[in-house]
């Protein structure tokens with residue numbers, strides 16, 4: 001059993017049957033394109049068809065036993081372990097970083113045969129003021145630090161301040177920047193303004209990878225979600241991300257399917273690759289597997305890896321650890337036996 005899990009986690013070879021040509025690790029950073037409204041302006045997303053497709057996702061495919069553990073290990077590797085709270089302190093961020101370095105208890109790693117695997121989360125995600133603490137705490141671990149910026153979560157601060165915040169986070173050592181888009185540009189159909197805004201933010205990020213948070217729960221329609229996603233990719237986003245975690249409705253599967261289809265269309269139109277980050281409200285191992293199935297079925301194996309897929313989550317890891325413990329021991333421990341996240 002252990003060998004299978006170790007192999008699956010290392011090669012992810014249980015995930016097969018991609019319908020897209022595999023771009024594997026050779027993908028280049030999204031360069032963006034000119035502003036091309038023809039790529040999205042006539043697009044209309046059918047809500048009920050989208051809901052039907054996502055309703056059956058987790059029931060069409062069952063992921064059992066060893067493979068479930070392998071998928072959950074992969075989910076851990078894709079988590080942007082997040083704390084974005086007003087009461088964040090250096091101590092809290094240091095504890096989060098310790099968890100990112102060692103996301104599973106040693107006895108569980110041993111039972112899975114992964115003691116030497118070097119399992120970590122995909123990144124740690126914090127506010128700009130916490131970046132330096134996280135960079136220090138993660139030194140030598142290879143775990144990137146992501147920072148939210150641009151007036152997170154509402155984005156309603158002057159543009160020069162939003163860009164300055166990116167520069168600050170990058171200067172503190174952030175490897176990745178999670179920007180928020182101006183929802184008003186979407187709600188008023190001002191796609192050119194959205195393109196210009198995201199383009200300027202991408203330039204401010206420099207070498208740091210940029211994730212564009214669409215705040216889909218505030219965009220009213222799936223057609224708006226599709227268009228906002230497409231414009232953000234055209235403007236050079238490395239990832240598109242559903243939510244801040246602060247909206248009334250955060251990551252959902254229908255919104256995710258819409259964004260994932262936009263990524264697929266963007267790839268077909270332009271040859272450029274963009275990653276996807278569902279975020280907000282993803283708390284259970286079962287949820288994580290549903291999203292991994294969505295990615296595998298819609299985009300293929302390359303989008304079930306941290307290069308192109310992340311969960312933005314503050315409390316998902318705890319449930320995954322609990323589920324892995326059940327997988328290994330046949331028993332569940334109470335949630336409070338596991339540490340934070």
Ligand SMILES: O=C[C@H](O)COP(=O)(O)O
Nearest residue numbers: 244245280281312313314
């Ligand atoms: O980007 C990450 C989200 O803010 C996390 O949301 P969550 O606390 O609901 O997991």
